[in-house]
Amino acid sequence: MALDSIDKEILRILQRDGRLSNRDLAAAVGLSAAPCLRRVQRLEEQGYISGYAALVDRDLVGRGLTVFVTVRLAQHTKHAIERFEAEVGKDPAVLECHWTAGETDYLLKVAVADLPGLDRFLLDRMTRIPGVATLQSGIAIRTVKHTTAVPVD
């Protein structure tokens, strides 16, 4: 169940290069291919590795504007919450949605093309969801750091 230092090193390496060949990974952690593969498969089966993803350049595919949108609902009925979360779940521009403690209810990370795209997202999508009371947008002028790699220690 627990991870030893080799498992942790595997997770660190695969977070940086998810397509590293098993042979190279094995060499990097000081194992031969067979046991390395078993460890990776175990990490996948037990859910430590939930998947693999190609990372796509947002600017190049025309989604270069990242915006953090905070949402407050008018009422916290079960129906309003479920409706909002369902809408957000199927909107591909919403990369993340977190139910947060504090003044606002949700924090969304949204990928749009530009300011007109943000306008359309807010007007055509968010404000049309019943129960959405207020919306505030924090525009990312520059992304200083962006990684998918969680520290494993």
Next chain:
Amino acid sequence: MALDSIDKEILRILQRDGRLSNRDLAAAVGLSAAPCLRRVQRLEEQGYISGYAALVDRDLVGRGLTVFVTVRLAQHTKHAIERFEAEVGKDPAVLECHWTAGETDYLLKVAVADLPGLDRFLLDRMTRIPGVATLQSGIAIRTVKHTTAVPVD
């Protein structure tokens, strides 16, 4: 330079499964292996695909608490900005850091174990950076949605 519909489909599929074999990818987009591989290599070379990553379960590796920290600097000197960004860049708990428009200067997405871990992050790391004036933390009670897949259209 531009992407046709098959390129876009490749990006969509590889964002969902970055380790799909080239043969299966080729079948999924209706090509044979050779031209499919050529397209993937082109997407990598031209930067549309910036990399591949294993996605690691945060709860299982003891980083289950996601916190959004907003930071205000005391003064916007070149030195203070560079110092802050350098510190944040090398802190593995900081998954994202965005320079934002609006009231606060930076929005950080941080992965910690629990509330004591957040406390340590704020006290031992953030408040020790010269020039950091105020910190506010928005704790993610529940993550409704979380994807690395950018819409490609």
Next chain:
DNA sequence: TCTGAAATTAATACCGC
């Protein structure tokens, strides 16, 4: 659990279309 070799499967370069 590891190693090392064998069998299977995939990646990739080449050529004809």
Next chain:
DNA sequence: GCGGTATTAATTTCAGA
């Protein structure tokens, strides 16, 4: 550009320490 084939390299299984 694509597709098919040949070659090369990788993954994966299995016997044995």
